[in-house]
Amino acid sequence: MSATRFFALVPAAGVGSRSGHAIPKQYVALAGLSLISHTLAALQAVPELDQTLVVLAPEDDRFEAAVPGFSGWTARCGGASRAESVAAGLQALRERGAAPNDWVLVHDAARCLLRPEWVSRLIAECRDDAVGGLLALPLADTLKRAEGMQVQQTVDRRAMWAAQTPQMFRLGLLAQALSQPGEAITDEASAIEALGLSPRLVAAPLENFKLTLPADFELAERLLRTRP
């Protein structure tokens, strides 16, 4: 029997409608490189990973110029939602020889401040777990439930975590979990939870944030430019 492998799957088929940029946010230039170049460089520096697959929109004509010399795989099979893009990416991995028992680490293209050592820690802490797990940030702020702009309640934050990526599950289990994604499935872990399973949390820093709103790009640029 062949050894279990580790694949990164990077959904990059979104349009970045909240980013304020005229082009898909993964192609915005940050510190001299496209956003997605930073993301892929971090993944390619993770020694445990065997290969990376990037899921692009079917009409994408920017990737090759934005990431020259990329040695991983690309598949132009992105869907209407992130969950659909990830599900299509899992199928693309199967077509390239990945097995149901292999681990898949799904990582947002839009989290470009990722550091290889955080991914290695996730793998070390989850590779013997029966389910899998994800990087996440324990909440540091007091949490409010609101209606519009009026606070209704302060929520006990002690058990609250903000989910990040990578999120790591076995290919076969994740494909089953994402086979009929509803609107409540906003990450891989929520699909796994819907099967009645409990993913493991691995603490990660705030710096692993997802670039979503215009101000996030300025902050990411500053952080990238001041990294050693």
Ligand SMILES: Nc1ccn([C@@H]2O[C@H](COP(=O)(O)OP(=O)(O)OP(=O)(O)O)[C@@H](O)[C@H]2O)c(=O)n1
């Ligand atoms: N149909 C989609 C939607 C999102 N993504 C990817 O999923 C990641 C996280 O999604 P998000 O930050 O919401 O990106 P966008 O959908 O591009 O942003 P927005 O919601 O602002 O349009 C991104 O890397 C994005 O490219 C994807 O592959 N396919």
Ligand SMILES: C[C@](O)(CO)[C@H](O)COP(=O)(O)O
């Ligand atoms: C997967 C994710 O990054 C975990 O926090 C997040 O759910 C993606 O969010 P979005 O709905 O695509 O903005």
